[in-house]
Amino acid sequence: MAVCVAVIGKDNSPLYIGGIGNDPNADNELSRQWLVHTALDALEERLSTTNNSNTNSSTNTARADLRDLYLGLLYSTDTHKIYGYVTNTRIKLVLVTSSTSPGSNIRDAEVRTALRRLHALYADAICNPFHLPGDQITSLKFDKQVKSLMLNNV
Amino acid sequence: MADDIVFDLLHSEIINYALEQTKTTNGSKEVDLSVVEYIGFAAGYKIMERLTREWPRFKDELDTMKFICTDFWTCIYKKQIDNLRTNHQGVYVLQDNAFRFLTNFSNGHQYLEYAPRYVAYTCGLIRGGLANLCINSIVTAEVQSMPSCKFHIHVQRT
Numbered sequence: 164m165a166v167c168v169a170v171i172g173k174d175n176s177p178l179y180i181g182g183i184g185n186d187p188n189a190d191n192e193l194s195r196q197w198l199v200h201t202a203l204d205a206l207e208e209r210l211s212t213t214n215n216s217n218t219n220s221s222t223n224t225a226r227a228d229l230r231d232l233y234l235g236l237l238y239s240t241d242t243h244k245i246y247g248y249v250t251n252t253r254i255k256l257v258l259v260t261s262s263t264s265p266g267s268n269i270r271d272a273e274v275r276t277a278l279r280r281l282h283a284l285y286a287d288a289i290c291n292p293f294h295l296p297g298d299q300i301t302s303l304k305f306d307k308q309v310k311s312l313m314l315n316n317v
Numbered sequence: 318m319a320d321d322i323v324f325d326l327l328h329s330e331i332i333n334y335a336l337e338q339t340k341t342t343n344g345s346k347e348v349d350l351s352v353v354e355y356i357g358f359a360a361g362y363k364i365m366e367r368l369t370r371e372w373p374r375f376k377d378e379l380d381t382m383k384f385i386c387t388d389f390w391t392c393i394y395k396k397q398i399d400n401l402r403t404n405h406q407g408v409y410v411l412q413d414n415a416f417r418f419l420t421n422f423s424n425g426h427q428y429l430e431y432a433p434r435y436v437a438y439t440c441g442l443i444r445g446g447l448a449n450l451c452i453n454s455i456v457t458a459e460v461q462s463m464p465s466c467k468f469h470i471h472v473q474r475t
């Protein structure tokens with residue numbers, strides 16, 4: 164199941180990092196930040212290969228559509244798997260799942276759906292007149308919706 | 318249709334309101350449309366996240382401009398841009414032969430001097446939309462004979 168979800172802005176500043184606390188580590192907030200932070204380099208790498216897609220498209224046959232917003236599994240550690248999604252507006256969405264907890268066999272399609280729904284929630288959240296572009300998302304409604312997304316979907 | 322006209326009316330009232338505000342603060346005859354332009358910018362910035370949700374990643378700048386001409390324009394003005402020209406060096410000219418905010422009140426040269434008021438919002442809208450897609454630009458408009466209108470987009474490269 165998903166343990167952490169993050170929204171990262173254009174300039175790599177965190178707009179929202181949320182998680183549900185079944186992480187065994189004592190320092191939950193820090194470990195989440197660290198997990199998400201390590202994903203950013205992998206995201207940049209994927210994006211740059213997308214840009215010169217013509218040259219190495221043959222080597223990347225695993226990814227059918229190089230222009231897809233969903234970038235798939237970025238990398239996995241012993242305990243976590245990290246998935247990425249970058250919108251057209253260069254907002255980065257990161258989803259971290261735990262590979263140790265029961266029911267950890269998550270299909271790629273499920274993660275894709277979850278991230279698409281997160282994108283929809285984000286698009287709604289920035290239309291909130293009390294939100295300034297580039298600021299952290301403080302909306303409680305958004306927080307609640309993301310938490311339920313993490314619990315239900317993945 | 319009635320539901321479409323609501324947006325047109327709100328738009329023209331915003332312009333009237335902005336003009337009234339500047340008249341009371343400045344006391345001069347000078348027209349300040351930067352407020353209207355900024356309203357457009359904020360709206361364009363926010364709406365872009367929604368509109369590009371179902372779209373694959375844009376290949377390049379021209380691909381983005383085509384999106385502006387087709388889907389973006391259809392969403393707001395219920396029609397597509399009639400003509401897109403570019404010099405491939407960062408200048409794009411979008412021509413709309415029946416611009417929604419102008420068709421209502423003129424068909425020729427009458428009120429031509431007031432036309433800039435009714436294109437400021439759209440200039441901001443385009444600029445805001447592009448800004449969210451990480452393209453910094455300057456957008457100006459040109460009205461020669463109503464209701465047709467040209468938007469010039471100068472992409473700022475740093």
